[in-house]
Amino acid sequence: MSAEFHGNPTSDGADDSTGRKDDDEIRRRAAEQWRGFDPSEALHWSKVLLHHSPDPQRAAIKAQMSSAIARGIAVAGPDWVRTADTARMDGFNPVLYQSLFESLRTIPKSAFRSHPGHRQATFKTYLPGTPYETELWCDWPKVFLNEGFDARTATALTLLRAEPKFPRPRTRGQG
Template identity: 85%
Template structure:
């Protein structure tokens, strides 16, 4: 048996185990995107090991990655759209919107932060971007703006 056949078989097996319901190529693509935009905090060393596996073509999954990909996929996202959303989100200061997920980012002392995927916030984004024809940043801004009433202003003592 050639090494290439073994590598392909191993990649397929790992994808099936870690990414049920995803074909190996899609699992690998989601792995690449979620490595950069993880829904949960991760240690840098773990992310480096995950990155090495992904670079070898092996799909990997952090604790909430498959659930995140499943939810995002149900909302109309694919890995490319998910990446576009996050790239546009990084251009918008979290201070600009109470609804910005940066306010709900999960951090631990020695971990890289994670930002949970919120289906109730982002489910319309693919339609705004793809069907309504807005660019990614505008679609993100409109989505955050529409969600503002769901995030009350903090109370002040004045």
């Protein structure tokens, strides 16, 4: 769903008709948002992007989204479908995307100027988001799958190859 996600899960797990109607409406909207994605693929992307969101989200919204996902309902933040579609065109599936971003967490952003942690979107009361950058990651699936590197090494190599695209920050005294 959007950042204005309004799931209404029942608190006691009871199967009331209002909860079913809400879930049916949420599923209908999810199918509209995730056009071009099989429902199970959309759900899997939802699970991955909940934890590796390209955009910042409020914790309460993510909690509602998590609850919907647990009920088998695909949800989407503002840039999730576009991110999944772009990543899919680059050769990613949800498992590869998760592998990339999990390995990225093991590499300090100070190690590479190209590290997306430098461009992470943050707001005061939101959980941060890390945008997917196709120009940075489009070769990662090939490096990981075809060249036989483990996920962390493929991530480090991809960041290293991208370093020339990210100039060193200027320091005082440079003109």
